Amino acid sequence: MTNTAIKVEGISKRYRIGLAQERPDTLRDLLLASFQRAGRLLKPKLRSKRKAATTIWALKDISFELKQGRVLGIVGRNGAGKSTLLKILSRVTDPTEGYGEIYGRVGSLLEVGTGFHPELTGRENIYLNGAILGMQRSEIKSKFDEIVAFSEVEKFIDTPVKRYSSGMYLRLAFAVAAHLEPEILVVDEVLAVGDAEFQRKCLGKMGDVAGQGRTVLFVSHNMSAILRLTQETIVLDKGRILMRGATAEAVDFYLNMGLSKQGERFWEKDEVPADAAPFQPIALRILDNRGRVVDTVRSADGFDIEVEYNLAEAITGLRVGLYLTTTRGENVLTSFDTDAPALFAKHSVRQQGHYVSQCHVPPNLLNEGRFVIGINAGSYRIRRYFQDEQALVFTVDATGAPGMHWPEARPGVIRPQFQWKIDKM
């Protein structure tokens, strides 16, 4: 028999945007607004119009139920409402409408290291952070050694965390959070940072947590983590649940959604975070060897990937690059447009204007399957302007690839044509 852990019905959340107009932020605005309101009373129609324009539904009519001991993934693009949903479930904020019931203590990891104080030592922060996350002092004390061992910062445990490297800081923060034992754990994007080795450890720990029969809600952009840790996944888009299903299906659905045209991805203005400026992505497309936009390429043929973008002003050291991963979340490669030393030297400063960065993918590189292209634009060690790990999905067809005379599926991500030699000895 399984019990319900979370049940929500018709949860919606409205936020005010353009806050300053609708709700005064300073006393001066308050006074001004009082006069305006008096004037607006005379024109009631104007008022309702204004209200609609200054609010946004971050979540609309979310209903779902989750049984105890299940691990549910939540995926969605930036601004789809994932974080808002987790905030409501962890009671940080109230829903505007709807009703929900949660059975059990909720522990939330909305951001590791919440409440860490830079001036305090590692030891002191373990206690403070543990208490903030809802642990009892006795509980922290009994798990203290375990937490320190997990974090691998034993030597620096009595050093203020402001002297820690970012990796150490993160490890300690995650170690505290990982030793929380609530019935329901809400996790948001904890694996976004940290070295690969530690990420593996965290994933392992999360897997243990799920294995102990605890209910977990897991939000991530990391599809391989979602695929590994969850059985079921909800796809959120513009505040609504688009689908809920077995994780593999949901991930595939998510990666394919919102592509107006196959083989091509456009970014609307409102999809690009404001802090991407002056970089403004326009489109990402895949072109076959005859220059047509396609969503399926043949492994045996070469093809091109191009990124089209605008620079509102000149950027120094800009590099625009691609990530290639499989839909199962395996990393295939990363490549930047200024990888070649000559191009790097030539484009040390990219002037304002409209650009296309195009790369040619040689024949016989990828095995058949579905691949995801992510894009990244940044100046190394200075600033990341824009990143979208799942910008476009395409299919590689093996027709004509090496070894196709045996109609069998070949494991592996790449399918190169090696130069074999057969000698009779």
Place this chain on the structure above:
Amino acid sequence: MTSRSEMPTVILRPSKGWLGLDLKELWRYRELIYFLTWRDIKVRYKQAVLGIAWALLQPLLTMLISTIVFGVLLEVPSQGMPYPLFVLAALMPWSLFATSLQKSSISLVGNANLITKIYFPRLIIPISSVIAVLVDFAISLVVLLAMMIFYEIYPTWNVLWLLPLVILSVLAALAVGIWLSALNVQYRDVQHMVPFLIQIWMYASPIVYPIETIPAGIWRTLYGLNPMVGVVQGFRWALLGGAAPDMTMLVSAGVVLLLFISGLFYFRRMEKTFADIV
């Protein structure tokens, strides 16, 4: 795994209108109050060479400055007491009040990173910021003790009145502090206003001057409505003797209580919006 009946059930729904105070929930989170207070105290004197000694130096230096300016240069009368002691007995409750008020009114905004990430009863934040100030106050009592020994003034049983007086000044600070902290979440004007509020309040309390400076009659009664007037006067009386506070103090205590309770309810009403607008 705990069975279902023992598990706490949380209801999620829009909160509308006035809510109960839910002191039980506050009690459940008492350890967090302890840890946040502990953090505030720990952090305050980190990387300061003199460390916690500042808790002693601050009242000592303020006393010295006030004594030179008001006692020596302006020759303000001090009800026949040594001026340093006269002013110290007032400065102690005053700085407890003023620092509590200042810290609590900016406390929510200062802890915005917690508020937007984790659930806990938000009242914990202003409360723990005030408790941290109380600890400093307790330490500074050492200065007072040393001064009294130096002037060979020994307290009577009246000293027991200090406890209710301390409670009243903390309550007064918290009453104003929770109102201002909740308002400050939305109107940052508050944090610019608070220093002036404290300054005005200080001049409206008999700290550097004796209460007799205010003409008796209606003015003195109005003046007495300021709770800090009673507290300061009470402190002097309990420690050094002189005139005891009169009945107006009960009225001002009533005002404090009213302000405190209304502040609690206002805070609870606004609490759920903090994470969205802070």
